[in-house]
Amino acid sequence: MFKLKLNRIIDQKNSLLCVGLDPDLNKIPPVIRKEKNPLLKFNQEIVMATCDLVAAYKPNIAFYETLGIQGWQLLEKTLDIIPSDILIIADAKRGDIGNSSCKYADTFFRRYNFDAITVSPYMGFDSVLPFLEFTERGIFILCLTSNSGSEDFQYLESDNKPLFLNVAEKVVRWNSIHNNCGLVVGATHTSDIQRVRNITPAIPLLIPGIGAQGGDLETAVTFGTDQQGKNLLINASRSILYASSDSNFAESAGRAALELRDKINKIRKNNI
Amino acid sequence: MFKLKLNRIIDQKNSLLCVGLDPDLNKIPPVIRKEKNPLLKFNQEIVMATCDLVAAYKPNIAFYETLGIQGWQLLEKTLDIIPSDILIIADAKRGDIGNSSCKYADTFFRRYNFDAITVSPYMGFDSVLPFLEFTERGIFILCLTSNSGSEDFQYLESDNKPLFLNVAEKVVRWNSIHNNCGLVVGATHTSDIQRVRNITPAIPLLIPGIGAQGGDLETAVTFGTDQQGKNLLINASRSILYASSDSNFAESAGRAALELRDKINKIRKNNI
Numbered sequence: 143m144f145k146l147k148l149n150r151i152i153d154q155k156n157s158l159l160c161v162g163l164d165p166d167l168n169k170i171p172p173v174i175r176k177e178k179n180p181l182l183k184f185n186q187e188i189v190m191a192t193c194d195l196v197a198a199y200k201p202n203i204a205f206y207e208t209l210g211i212q213g214w215q216l217l218e219k220t221l222d223i224i225p226s227d228i229l230i231i232a233d234a235k236r237g238d239i240g241n242s243s244c245k246y247a248d249t250f251f252r253r254y255n256f257d258a259i260t261v262s263p264y265m266g267f268d269s270v271l272p273f274l275e276f277t278e279r280g281i282f283i284l285c286l287t288s289n290s291g292s293e294d295f296q297y298l299e300s301d302n303k304p305l306f307l308n309v310a311e312k313v314v315r316w317n318s319i320h321n322n323c324g325l326v327v328g329a330t331h332t333s334d335i336q337r338v339r340n341i342t343p344a345i346p347l348l349i350p351g352i353g354a355q356g357g358d359l360e361t362a363v364t365f366g367t368d369q370q371g372k373n374l375l376i377n378a379s380r381s382i383l384y385a386s387s388d389s390n391f392a393e394s395a396g397r398a399a400l401e402l403r404d405k406i407n408k409i410r411k412n413n414i
Numbered sequence: 415m416f417k418l419k420l421n422r423i424i425d426q427k428n429s430l431l432c433v434g435l436d437p438d439l440n441k442i443p444p445v446i447r448k449e450k451n452p453l454l455k456f457n458q459e460i461v462m463a464t465c466d467l468v469a470a471y472k473p474n475i476a477f478y479e480t481l482g483i484q485g486w487q488l489l490e491k492t493l494d495i496i497p498s499d500i501l502i503i504a505d506a507k508r509g510d511i512g513n514s515s516c517k518y519a520d521t522f523f524r525r526y527n528f529d530a531i532t533v534s535p536y537m538g539f540d541s542v543l544p545f546l547e548f549t550e551r552g553i554f555i556l557c558l559t560s561n562s563g564s565e566d567f568q569y570l571e572s573d574n575k576p577l578f579l580n581v582a583e584k585v586v587r588w589n590s591i592h593n594n595c596g597l598v599v600g601a602t603h604t605s606d607i608q609r610v611r612n613i614t615p616a617i618p619l620l621i622p623g624i625g626a627q628g629g630d631l632e633t634a635v636t637f638g639t640d641q642q643g644k645n646l647l648i649n650a651s652r653s654i655l656y657a658s659s660d661s662n663f664a665e666s667a668g669r670a671a672l673e674l675r676d677k678i679n680k681i682r683k684n685n686i
Contacts, residue, residue, distance in 0.1 A: 266563020291538020
């Protein structure tokens with residue numbers, strides 16, 4: 143069951159860190175561009191350098207889909223090199239009417255065997271249900287996103303609550319079906335992480351937005367963790383992947399991951 | 415420019431019809447399952463039988479993605495057989511932070527050369543902007559969807575308006591940048607189509623939900639069209655694709671498309 147698996151790997155690795163595997167040919171170090179399959183080689187080096195330090199990897203599907211068939215092959219090969227005890231989250235942000243969401247759920251859970259996926263809530267319950275029905279997998283539903291556009295709709299107030307809290311409350315109810323929901327809450331909204339955690343004390347949170355996006359780590363960890371200091375993944379992508387553009391990029395990525403994991407653990411320890 | 419192209423093909427074909435190309439191995443007629451590439455053959459037969467009757471085709475990406483690499487090959491080959499004057503809409507419902515939405519926009523507009531795409535509004539402006547920047551393409555943003563889950567969030571009232579009208583109003587502003595936005599409004603919400611059209615008199619609407627989902631065609635056409643009886647696409651998928659499961663399925667699909675086109679035009683004529 144996803145939540146058990148998540149908290150077990152958090153314990154085993156002593157880490158809340160999730161690394162976004164978003165390889166971009168324009169950003170990878172020049173030294174690796176000469177390789178036969180540069181993006182796969184890049185992912186391999188990053189995974190080797192960080193796999194002892196992370197609880198999860200999160201490939202953003204946009205970065206693979208954009209490469210066409212080669213991108214899907216890259217995704218498959220990348221999934222193969224990730225050690226099996228580490229969770230893999232498809233950052234796909236899918237969601238459609240039931241008929242079509244069934245196909246998306248099948249793609250990511252059956253065909254590619256991801257442990258979890260990110261899903262958009264806009265279309266409501268029947269667009270999310272086909273994912274929930276994979277009862278052993280985790281469904282991270284977008285709640286409050288880390289980007290500036292989150293202000294456009296996610297803060298609209300109804301019933302004296304912003305939309306993102308209305309989403310969180312609905313997800314608590316959806317979670318009662320198979321206990322496999324999570325929420326995505328951006329670290330850039332420092333004061334709101336606590337509001338989400340208050341109404342969902344035991345649901346896993348996936349927090350992006352620290353690192354390149356500038357969210358506050360202290361608040362994210364303090365208010366994002368549950369009472370046991372768990373049920374939380376802190377994601378970093380660019381700040382780890384592109385920690386250096388030299389030939390030592392993998393070593394730098396490993397060092398950036400180690401520093402971030404330790405920083406997170408220090409905050410966590412002070413709060414338990 | 416997308417809007418011009420849309421209304422030109424509506425005139426040329428005298429049709430507001432859009433056919434969803436969502437091939438499903440479990441639903442295609444038994445006779446075609448024996449073919450070497452049954453889903454491509456199915457799409458070919460459907461396109462041949464309907465291409466004189468439609469303004470647009472709308473492949474739902476979920477149905478292709480779920481087939482892995484073969485699905486993307488099927489999509490490419492399907493795009494190749496569609497006559498070039500007919501619009502092709504990627505029903506993808508994507509949307510992510512700018513960095514990732516750029517990749518999605520690139521995938522569908524540059525790699526696969528779609529004329530338009532469906533996009534989720536939940537993450538706000540910067541998640542939609544990378545799509546808008548393809549100024550010659552159309553961006554249909556989810557407003558009020560046809561499924562039952564649309565009740566969960568799309569009707570939440572703030573500023574005395576449901577969320578879907580707040581989305582529509584924002585899209586009107588986003589549209590002022592490159593004049594290439596559209597809205598998705600489900601035919602199952604008979605009284606609300608008019609509310610959307612009232613605040614967006616000239617924006618193209620894509621209306622799914624008639625046919626298998628049971629939406630009301632009369633209301634959809636009457637209130638969905640602009641004052642010239644244009645800027646509207648009525649989508650039907652299952653009711654045309656699977657009009658018959660016999661060997662004459664293509665003929666039946668053609669007949670179903672013809673009937674629907676003519677029904678739409680009759681309502682349209684009465685309203686101009």
